[in-house]
Amino acid sequence: MMRQSPLAAGIFYNILGGFFVFLAVQDVNVNGFRFFNYVLILLATFDIGTGLRLMLIHFKVKNSQN
Known part of the structure; x- marks a missing residue:
């Protein structure tokens, strides 16, 4: 199974x-x-929050590898 990057x-999201x-x-x-x-606003809040968190994780991992 192929893994998707956090970015x-x-x-x-x-x-x-x-x-x-x-x-x-x-x-x-x-x-x-x-x-x-x-309900739509709640879903949007969770999705945008998760998206930002995943993007931050990507950049933290990328910076720690350098």
Whole structure:
């Protein structure tokens, strides 16, 4: 099984988080705040946080190897 680098996974999580933010903003503009919007915001928060953490891990490992 091939392992994915933390940088690639971090970028993927950040894109996914951005997509959830986009969906939440669009739904708020159409329907106002509902429970579903809070779920989207929560998912976006977790994804962006995980993405940033993975990208930081990548750069820390890269710096420690040099």
